Amino acid sequence: MAVKIAPCAAILLVFGLQLAARSDDDSALEQQIEQLRADMDAMKMAYEHRIGELERQLKELKTTVPTASVVEAASPTPLPGMKKETPDIPDLSVIGNIVGKFSDSHDAENRNKVLFSEAEVALQGFLHPDIRGDVILHAHRHEDGDYHYGVCEGYATFMSLLDAFTLNAGRRLLPLGKANAVHGHHRHFADSPLVSREFLGDEGHGPSGNGVNLAWLTPLPFFLQWEVGAWHVDAAHHHDDGEEEEALTYAPSDECYTTRLWSSFALSDDDELEIGVSGLSGYGSHFEHHTDRMQLVCADLTYRHIGEGYHRLIFQNEFFWLDRRVPSGADIDPDPAAYTGSITELDRFGLYSLINYRFDKTWDVGLRYDYVQKPFPVEPDKDDLSSISPILTWNLTECSKLRLQYTYDFDDKENSVLLQFVFGIGPHSHPLE
């Protein structure tokens, strides 16, 4: 019996040991599985944490910085000149104007040269909720080759006197017509129209005066603004020392009074007609040497069509009538105050007509015709000037453009090409023009 029990016990022992060993293996495997599961959970948590962290960082990058968000979310966008990042510092901008001139006339000024024609530095900002200050300094290369430095404009604007008037005090471009009140870099052409050059002495920018200008927005159901101004305009240079003949430049000088009626009618949602009449009464640039009174009337007519997308058509015309009074004949250089001799009245006329079509976000084309009778004692029909200029402009960005302008001068039979690059850096604004 004992013999029989012993093998059974041994079998049972072996079987038990095998079972025990198998059970140990199972638990080890289970432990390994558990461990892997735990590792996986830990890894998952770590990855989720990392993803969460990255998402948080991404959101932070996309949204306002948290420390500033409370204030920024409650504050409107600051106006130009009110940037809160740089308190008390006005808007500062620089405009550069580079012009290359190529001509088949050997007498042409700055022929076959690329020149930095003009730099403008503008400082603009608010002084009070209703008062703005604008100072525009410039360095301008005149045709004599010298750079002229100065204050192009520097004025305070009292924006809503009696909710109907605006007062400018200081120095600014004379409010005459359309082109004269616009800075050169804002125009649709690379040079000044002949009539602006001959009647106003415009060599890239119109004449500026020191004084005041009051503009009244009339309470009519359409836009009608009436402006009156009193100015002291710097005497335009026209004589060199020892030079006896008058240089052929002419511009308003000394005391001048201006007025402008500016009206606009919306013909439809997309069409607008602007009509303006301006007048100037004052002295011509030779007033220091002899009697030189001038009256200037300018009528401007602009049609604008705004098409779909970026399409836009402008047809802009300005007509100038100049009445200049100078001493007659050879008696040309008396004391202006004491002069009692006869006076010659010179009636002169000039115009330009511009059509400009923007056909794309970046491209526009234009054509300008110029005509002017020179404001000097010569027969107007024998000494008039006229030209035609096709213009192509590539607006690279909001604040830079490249322009190609070809001009044919009908009188000198001169062909010239202007290549202009205008750029702006920094926030820059102008009133409604």
Next chain:
Amino acid sequence: MKLLYAFFCAMLVLLASTTGFAMDKTAVVTTTSDLANIVSEIGNDRVEVIGLCDGSHDPHDFEIRPSMVIKVRKARLFILLGMGLDQWALSLIDASRNSGIRFGTDGYLDASVCVTKLEIPQGKIDGSMGDVHPYGNPHYWLDPKNGLAIAELIAKRLAVIAPDDKEYFKANLAEFKKKLTAKIEEWERRLAAFKGTRIVTYHRSWIYFCDCFGLDVACELEPKPGIPPSPSHLAKVCETVQGGKLGVLLMEPFYSRKAADFVAEKTGVKVLVCANSVGGDEGAKTYVDVIENVVNAVCSALEQQASGDQEAD
């Protein structure tokens, strides 16, 4: 001289009549047609609203005209998008001499104050980065949830301008919010299947829309904001589209289709020209229409792409 005297007298009579405008309704001017539409939803027949720039024009590049001065002069409330997008409006406000709508008054409302702004640039900004807006990406109205916030802001400000109509505005606001919220839920349901889908856009103007509905913008046709597409950049865009199997290119109607068609021809991506503002196309008559049309177009294009992929598999 007599003529001049008569002219002065006539002008004085006109001056005396300056305050003679009858203002039965609250006159509101907005820079964009979307804001105008939301104002009309809230103010309905108690307001007279004019939106200056509609969806057929680029609000970055809008040309103001003198005739608009008269509209702005009569306004008791002037609403801008802000963030530098519609800065052109400021010279209109100045020219109007309307001191009631100047910055800092109740009549001046910058709608961007009520939204979380995306992509506020950090550090120096200059032209090398393109036309980057220093206060962040300004196309926030394309997130319809921001539309809710804008409506609430406008209702509150209208109540300040015309307190007698406060309850009327409040009721209209509730109605508008109910309508828009239901639409947002519907749009979210429809676009839920496409969460994480990458699309291409022309300008970086659809960020808020994509953020709202979980879409991603893979790249833009413009190499930098406001800079026209260049051939080398378009080649990169084509690589991105082909590599990522992107199916949708979303753009506004005022941009030229030339670059988009080039990419479509090379890659097969579907070009969707959608108005991003009221008036941008015939179907975009209201703010809700604008978002709905974009959702419809995107859903339809992505569904087509998904079914095409299934057939290919």
